[in-house]
Amino acid sequence: MLQTLLDTLNWLWLNVVAASAMPLGEGLYGLTIAPLSRIGVPPFFQVLFIGLLAAGVSVTIKRVLKIEEKEALFQHRISKKQEIQKYLPALKDWKLKKVLLEATDDEIDEIYNTYIAYKFSWFGMVYLLPIFLTLFWLDWLPDFRGPRFLLAFPENSLGIPGLSVPATFFLGYIPGLILLNRLRKRLGRRQGAASCKAMAGAAKRADA
């Protein structure tokens, strides 16, 4: 039974996952690292660029999965339940009041726990998976297997010998993420203002 399961998993890994991941990895290499290498960009800047790209992927996933909307929905559900509790003191039957309070308490707890669990998953999908997959891909590329550090430091009191591939990646990813999120918010605000203007115009026209 266990052997059959392991054999099935081996087959799935070799023939489905690995078979489709290999050409994908090679294709990505052809689109990103290879052109940069050809024009003589040093490996440090190549990895920095990949970090920026990965930040772009994270922001895109966040948008595609509509995570902010989903979060707002959960917050709305919690506050709705809390609203119900506001009317409970008006009840005269203390037993009923206690039962209702406990029931709504449990419901809020349940929604909140589900929300936390989902939030872990959303953050995992948005940040962890793109980070891990990109770093695995970089680790797999022969281009970065040679040197231990992309940028070596002279001996220092912190005992930090240099910037490895992951360290360089984060140097591109984290600022990239902050920058892209700010840009997205600014664009969102502008779009919001534009749509407000359009709506006001439409309202004026309708009034006229």
Added chain:
Amino acid sequence: MHKKILTFLILAIFCIAGTVSAQSEGSMDQKEYGAGQPVTIKGKIEPGQDLYLVLCTDQLFKPSDSNGAKEREKLTKKFGDTGIPPIYYMVTTVPEKFATPKGVAMGQTKGLFAFPPFKYIVRVNKIKKWEEIPDDAKANLGPISSKKQWDFLIFTHEKKFGINTITKERPVGGGNARMILTDYNIQKEAWNEGVSIKHDKNTGEFTVTLTPYKNIAPGTKMAIWANGSKIGTYVVKPAGFFFKTANTYMNPLVVLLGAFLIGVLFVIMGAAGGLFTAAFQITVLGTKGPIGINAANTVKPTNLFLTLCSPLTGLITYFKERRFAWPVAIFFAIGIFIGAFFIGPTFSAKYLPLKAYKFYLGIICLVIGLKLFHESLPSTIEKKKALKAVVQKFNQAIAEAKKTGKAAEMGKVEFDKFNFIKFNMRFWGETFVARPLAMLLGGIIMGMIAASFGVGGGFMFMPFMTSIMGYPMYLAVPIALAGTFATSCGGIAKYILLGYSPDWLMAVCIAGGAIAGGMVGPKIQKKLPEIFLKRLLALALIIVFMKYTKLLWFMR
């Protein structure tokens, strides 16, 4: 003169012929062997001689080859630039020339816990010192020819740090890694199981079968030496998918499934996720780390990456809702970051190799196991309900304040005079005593401990704030989350800068499984008996404690 030259030439020819005739020869039934598969070597040595067969990696490892800063420093200090094969087996008909089977004290031989049952006797094949090995045997050690190399080999087979950093093979019965081997019928010891030698001393013909370590990387070239001569090589074939950094064979989908179960458990229990992931990596997946890096230094950064996810989720919400009592939170987070970046990883990489890491992780498992069991008691459940009600009332107040636009005003921290030791502050209508220095110092210590073990540290932060500092839950939770976030950030940054990184694919699988578990967990949570599961998890943690501290003899 001519006669002298002729005599010299004849003597030289005899010497060369003698050397050639003394050369051993051998063959293998295959040119490639799967990792963990038995290897059979047939050959011939000079008649009348004892057999000394060395099976080892063809490429030598030097301390300077290590990617880990602390390992490189420690090994270079001890062995300079000495090169040895990371995998080395000597299969011989005269094992007594190299090692003596005996019982030695193992486990916690020094430190706080150096007493039974943490300290115990294990039977090992104690390797002899270089000076004790007969000279005729020294000539037959394959690529080993100096005392320094032999000392390095002893270190990598007898010391847990050496085993977990270079050899990587699990010690037999909790003792030493296999090195000096003989036929099981000659010496009935655990380390000789599966080794067979057929040697005809009259003809010199021999057949040796042994199973080398199962997690040798695919493509590794192995060399075979018989009585001092290299008689052949073979290449290791993969035995499944090989995780390059974790240094182990495992189907990634199995990792995904295991992480899924952990994810579900984490959602149901709301605790011990980091600990279970660490134990899962060490015991189930068998994470070994690359050659030259101690296994624990691969497990810790992987774990910290995964613990980064959960605080991030709540933290942003609390920040937006102005629920940070910043005079307390900032000093605590700074302290934790200092501990997690400047002290924890450096201390841990140097002083917390796998052996010590597992032991203390076991102790933490016991503490959390007992805490979980306590949480499953009816009286605690009642208390928790009452506490939740208080927190919910506070949440309600926030919701109302937000509606009326008063949140910004109420979430404002007010104090008359800042004092580094102690001052009164008003936050959400209540007055608290803020102790910045105590929070900073507590943060440094706890950040150091958490980053050393590669865990978030929530299990320490909450009791510290509620029991020692006397803060209510609604004030403590956001600060604890900030603390966990600071541990993860500081720890990850330092581990990466020191040259330690997780196995990225393993991290993908663990994160993927945990994400799926986080999605499914809430849906099945109601259908599962929570108290029973909490107690089951507590039991599992106590079993992990017993295994990692080697409390019971059959778990060693």
